[in-house]
Amino acid sequence: MIRSPGATSLPTTTRSIPSLRSRPFGARIRTSGASRRSPRALWGRSIRPPRQQPWSAPIFRGLSQHPRFLGAVLHSDLARRSYVDAGVDPDRLLTAHNGYDPERLSPRLSRSEARARCDLPGGRPTVTYAGRVTMEKGLGLLLEMARALPEAQFAIVGSEGEGEVERQAAALDNVCVVPWQPFDDTVPYLYAADVVVIPPTVAPLQDVGNTVLPMKTFLYMAAGRAILAPASPDLQELLHDGENAALVPPDDADAAIRRLRKLLNDPDECDRLGHAARDDIQEHTWPRRAERVLNFLEERRNRRERAGS
Structure with missing residues (x-):
């Protein structure tokens, strides 16, 4: 099921922090032809570490x-x-x-309140993904999980148009693809979930190389919902299997399906993991x-x- 397009996008960058902007810690360099009294500031926007650019x-x-x-x-x-x-x-x-900004996750909603707001079925276990909707982000694996678990409702939030993910999802009755939403309209989809998913693949980290500790990790944890994610080195800096998340071997569809099925059949375990994740993210x-x-x-x-x- 594909829903009609929305107007704006889910932000992936932070808002400016005045206390940081007001402090003179920017690196300054002199450029060719500049006077000694007119240093120039050099700011990087997308600097990749030497691991990616030797x-x-x-x-x-x-x-x-x-x-x-x-x-x-x-x-x-x-x-x-x-x-x-x-x-x-x-x-x-x-x-x-x-x-993350705690104020932007208010008001907190119960699952039933959030599902009503998002027009999702109230009586089915719900799995949510929020972020870029592309195969490069591992959405193919998420769709494979949806095929194996027809009893669950999957909400994929962040579509920007018609692509391979949307094409495959249209054939699945238990997958709802939602367009890019304003941030405030995305949060209820997190609260609607029993489980929120970071697709359990290392492709964004190793193959594409542009995703390390994705921003959704912080929002998922702050939402207080059980997280299913890959046991990748970046995510394991914050997520710990059996403590505040359910981590599975990357790119192992069978393991991911088994773990997700187990979570959806154990609401108490979902609540325990979600509460632990929320507690652990308070300092972030x-x-x-x-x-x-x-x-x-x-x-x-x-x-x-x-x-x-």
């Missing part, structure tokens, strides 16, 4: 040895290790996981992340000033 290793290694280099902030230990392996001083690297709000980043940079700056005195 040619960049000597660049980062050299930059990190500059006397005015304070440090770098990475969003995962996996990314941090890539820079350490490239020769960057580990003391100058901080892992500060991304986060954007303001807390900003504090960690600022404290790290302040400490690095103070250390540099002491060394120069």
Whole structure:
């Protein structure tokens, strides 16, 4: 089942944090022809770690040895290790996981309230995926799970048009494909779920190489619903099998289907995992992340000033 298109997209980036913008920690460089009194700021938008771009290793290694280099902030230990392996001083690297805004998940809804708002069946176990709807994100595996579990309702939220996922989903009575939604309209689909899914494949991390600790991880945890995900090295920084999530071997469809069936047949286990995930993510709000980043940079700056005195 394909629903009609929506108007806007689910944001995947954070809102600006004034406390970070007001602090003068941007890296500055002089460009060719610029006067010594007019330094230019260089900001990177999509810098890939040396693990993905080996040619960049000597660049980062050299930059990190500059006397005015304070440090770098990475969003995962996996990314941090890539820079350490490239020769960057580990003391100058901080892992500060991304986060979420608690206010944007309010009001909290019960499953029945959320399903009514989303026009989903109230009496069927529900599985939700929210994010980019492409085969590259592992949605083929999610559709395979839906075929094996016809008793469950699957909501795939984030469609941007007609593609292979939408084509295959149209043939499945238990799959509802929902267009891109404004953020506030996406959250109820998370609350409607018994289980929220990060497709259990490592393709986005290894093959495509552009997804490490996806932002949906933080929203899923904050929603307090049981999470089914792959046991990949990035996700295991926050998700722990049997403690706050159900992790399965990546790209093992049979294992994923068995684990999902077990979860859907055990509402108490779903609630236990969901509550644990919500408890564990409380320290990962954007303001807390900003504090960690600022404290790290302040400490690095103070250390540099002491060394120069």
